[in-house]
């Protein structure tokens with residue numbers, strides 16, 4: 269059984285940093301996941317923090333040869349926690365937050381404010397005020413009402429703020445290609461085709477406290493091709509060249525967003541981070557040469573590609589139901605409450621039985637969650653060894669948009685989060701308890717006091 273571990277087929281199923289122990293258990297970062305499930309309970313999110321840091325460093329390294337500065341801003345909507353923000357504070361990385369809540373947690377963690385970028389299509393006046401009062405590095409300006417609020421707040425606080433103009437460029441990447449739509453129907457940013465960007469630049473150029481340092485565009489997620497980034501760079505650099513002469517707009521920074529694809533299932537073949545970086549730098553240099561435009565700084569904001577593959581969720585198998593000639597369901601102790609992506613986007617996942625990784629796969633099953641929703645399915649078809657109650661199922665690549673989108677649906681407590689670093693495990697977020705619910709609840713007696 270042990271020798272199968274080296275088969276190419278099998279290795280394809282494991283993710284970076286994973287091995288198999290002599291007891292045939294899945295290990296992540298050298299730590300036995302079956303022991304983790306026993307120690308912390310399930311469902312359990314497990315993050316290989318060394319892998320997270322490696323991804324960040326790989327992006328940084330990939331941009332090293334660029335002549336101007338580059339910034340990698342981790343899009344923390346993918347997964348945020350005090351412990352992660354604390355860990356990243358000491359790294360050469362910036363942070364993208366999208367709400368007052370993420371900003372609050374990042375500042376509490378001691379993340380340097382000047383390395384934080386603030387995104388969002390409906391930032392409140394309070395959120396903007398807090399961001400500016402705390403001296404954050406940059407706001408990604410999304411719309412005209414936000415601009416008016418920013419003008420008022422900076423005037424009141426007598427503080428300057430750097431902004432990037434979020435542009436909806438009319439280019440949208442679908443996983444394997446991109447489409448040019450002319451006018452992009454999106455709630456985010458200033459529409460390029462209808463001239464909104466020119467209007468906002470005109471206003472910004474006469475602003476006292478708001479300093480427009482560049483442009484931002486995010487073309488999609490789970491992207492496996494470089495062509496969408498090349499197209500958006502070409503388009504925005506040409507526009508920047510026009511705006512240089514019309515408005516004296518100086519493109520100091522070009523932020524091309526996130527969206528770099530990762531491996532969820534065996535068939536996903538993501539490009540390496542260095543291929544994306546190389547293509548982005550080449551496209552920027554090409555445009556800058558052709559247009560005689562000074563090279564801008566390049567900023568990116570990856571989320572999924574930093575934390576996605578580094579996260580694994582451990583579940584305990586409970587009940588099963590077999591419908592002859594149709595399918596066999598096995599149910600686990602989590603589901604849509606800790607991973608909404610399959611229900612929300614038909615996202616696909618794979619995994620292994622963590623306590624018998626190398627056993628032969630003998631049946632195809634469907635993995636159901638425990639919520640009272642027929643749509644609460646984690647994996648529709650997966651080949652697994654014979655499954656018994658209390659087996660531990662490890663679902664791979666759940667590190668992005670899992671915990672951060674988790675809910676208490678059906679009053680299921682949010683799982684704990686464990687970090688693995690240098691072969692050691694530590695609790696990063698404790699498991700929610702039923703008592704935690706009571707912290708927010710007001711009883712009849714208290715309401716009618």
Ligand SMILES: Cc1ncc(COP(=O)(O)O)c(C=O)c1O
Nearest residue numbers: 343486489526527528570571572
């Ligand atoms: C503006 C922006 N930047 C970055 C990201 C991160 O994308 P990903 O996690 O796919 O890298 C998103 C995701 O929705 C986004 O909307």
